Amino acid sequence: MKAWDHFKTIIRHKRLVRKGCFAVGLYKQGILHDLSKFSPSEFVIGAKYYQGDQSPNNAERHHNGYSTAWLHHKGRNRHHHEYWVDYSIQKEPGSLIPVPMPEKYIVEMLMDRIAASKVYNRNAYTDDMPLQYYRKGTEHSLLHEKTKELLEKLLVMLADQGEKETFTYIRKEILNRKH
Numbered sequence: 001m002k003a004w005d006h007f008k009t010i011i012r013h014k015r016l017v018r019k020g021c022f023a024v025g026l027y028k029q030g031i032l033h034d035l036s037k038f039s040p041s042e043f044v045i046g047a048k049y050y051q052g053d054q055s056p057n058n059a060e061r062h063h064n065g066y067s068t069a070w071l072h073h074k075g076r077n078r079h080h081h082e083y084w085v086d087y088s089i090q091k092e093p094g095s096l097i098p099v100p101m102p103e104k105y106i107v108e109m110l111m112d113r114i115a116a117s118k119v120y121n122r123n124a125y126t127d128d129m130p131l132q133y134y135r136k137g138t139e140h141s142l143l144h145e146k147t148k149e150l151l152e153k154l155l156v157m158l159a160d161q162g163e164k165e166t167f168t169y170i171r172k173e174i175l176n177r178k179h
Contacts, residue, residue: 003047006056009119010037010046016115020163021108024171029079029108036076045069053120079108085142098144103174106147110154110170114163128159150174 014034021030036042046069049056057067074082084099091097101109113130121129134155143151158166 001047002050002052003043005052006043006047006050009050009052010034010043013115013119016118017108017111020111020114020167023163023167024107024111025175026104026107026111029104030111033079033108033112034073034077036073039072041072042069055116078102078105079112081109081141081143081147084144084147096142098142098147100144101147103150106150106154107170107174109151110158113155114158127162131155131159 017033018030021027021033037046045060046056049059049063051059057070060067060069074080077083081098081101084101085096086099088095088097110130113133117129117133118125154166154170157169
């Protein structure tokens with residue numbers, strides 16, 4: 001088990017998310033981000049499947065066919081679009097439908113993707129990596145159209161204009177915060 005390495009990865013990730021959230025005025029979210037990763041349900045599994053270059057949840061999925069740590073995590077963290085999925089009673093009863101995410105959680109999701117890209121790519125990180133990762137993994141994702149629209153806009157802006165301009169836009173135009 002690589003508990004210490006996993007712990008350091010979580011701390012680095014949280015520090016990067018906090019820095020991004022603070023830059024746009026989301027102080028509470030910056031502090032509380034991913035606290036569930038320290039729960040036994042997530043931490044023990046993360047340490048067991050730690051690799052250092054990708055989420056341990058993927059290794060658990062490869063081993064078991066699913067990730068118990070991810071199921072725990074997504075149900076407790078509103079910055080994951082999977083948290084915002086419900087059952088329909090109007091379309092096909094029982095079918096899953098995406099629900100629009102509040103903008104502050106879409107912004108935190110962006111910060112989460114930036115931080116994960118920085119943690120796993122280290123010095124090779126570029127501002128287009130979160131967009132590349134998103135495009136690679138969202139083909140079958142249940143994202144509400146409004147959520148998808150804003151997230152993609154911010155990811156493209158990040159790739160084209162960089163963090164400084166994107167964070168300024170978020171703070172002033174999306175969250176309407178002075179900073």
